[in-house]
Amino acid sequence: MRTLGNLIWFVLYGWWLGTISAIIGLLFCLTVIGIPIGIASLQYAKLMYLPFGKEIVRESFIKGPQQNSFIKGTVYTILNIIWLPFGLFLILISIPVIILNAVSIIGIPYAIILARSCKFMLWPVGARVISIEEAQAHRTVNVFAKRGMLPAAGMTSNVNVQSTVIVSQAPTISPEEQERIEAERMRQKEEQQLAREAAIQNAKEKAGAFFDGTKKLINSAVQATAKKAGELADAAKNKPSDVEDTEKKVFCPKCGNEFVGNAKFCSGCGEKKVLREFLE
Numbered sequence: 001m002r003t004l005g006n007l008i009w010f011v012l013y014g015w016w017l018g019t020i021s022a023i024i025g026l027l028f029c030l031t032v033i034g035i036p037i038g039i040a041s042l043q044y045a046k047l048m049y050l051p052f053g054k055e056i057v058r059e060s061f062i063k064g065p066q067q068n069s070f071i072k073g074t075v076y077t078i079l080n081i082i083w084l085p086f087g088l089f090l091i092l093i094s095i096p097v098i099i100l101n102a103v104s105i106i107g108i109p110y111a112i113i114l115a116r117s118c119k120f121m122l123w124p125v126g127a128r129v130i131s132i133e134e135a136q137a138h139r140t141v142n143v144f145a146k147r148g149m150l151p152a153a154g155m156t157s158n159v160n161v162q163s164t165v166i167v168s169q170a171p172t173i174s175p176e177e178q179e180r181i182e183a184e185r186m187r188q189k190e191e192q193q194l195a196r197e198a199a200i201q202n203a204k205e206k207a208g209a210f211f212d213g214t215k216k217l218i219n220s221a222v223q224a225t226a227k228k229a230g231e232l233a234d235a236a237k238n239k240p241s242d243v244e245d246t247e248k249k250v251f252c253p254k255c256g257n258e259f260v261g262n263a264k265f266c267s268g269c270g271e272k273k274v275l276r277e278f279l280e
Helices: 004-029 034-049 058-065 070-103 110-120 130-145 152-156 161-170 175-238
Strands: 054-058 125-132 248-250 277-279
Touching: 004 034, 034 054, 034 070, 034 125, 054 058, 054 110, 054 130, 054 277, 058 130, 070 110, 070 248, 110 130, 125 130, 152 161
Parallel strands: none
Antiparallel strands: 054 125
């Protein structure tokens, strides 16, 4: 797949992008002062010719931190800052091509290659293009160097050879050391498991206590509300009525005199008693 991708890329883009970059790099090298930019352009041509299986790294990644020069790094930074406007211009030109390849679906891998190359365009001086296997070998050596298991300067100076040679130079670990490392790893795993179980149990206990407290609080509130409602009901039941019974009186509709007792006729006008009751 890598070979097929590089072949298609070379036919569509690689032959002219790589050639243009190589020519620009040679022209910069002729100026002497522009040699760092020329070298960067030649590295970019290397990427453009056959990009699949390649990785962009910094020179410091290859040589290791012990061989990095402060003066050289400062010069690279100044040159990159000078180059920055041109890099931004190249990226703006590349964006439409990246979008067209991405939209075409089939051109997504090539859009990814162009997008990755934008990092090189923006900050080219000090960048290097190496194979993925060689980059992985450098990472392995750098890991050992950080752990103090080998001198970074002595090991990384020879990493431009095959990755198998580099890995083979890494120090071997004795069986006893392997057993100790495995035992330590198992112990840490058991401690993590116990800590996880303890945290889960603690969370369950806190959740149970919270729910129990909430339940008790709700029951207390319900009981207090019921008690208060009972007290209000008893108070309302035993409270004397403010409404006094009024005496019912019957009056004659004709003359207005009051009917006395159970009289059926008005004592004033003799009108028959009518069942109209008024409350005073």
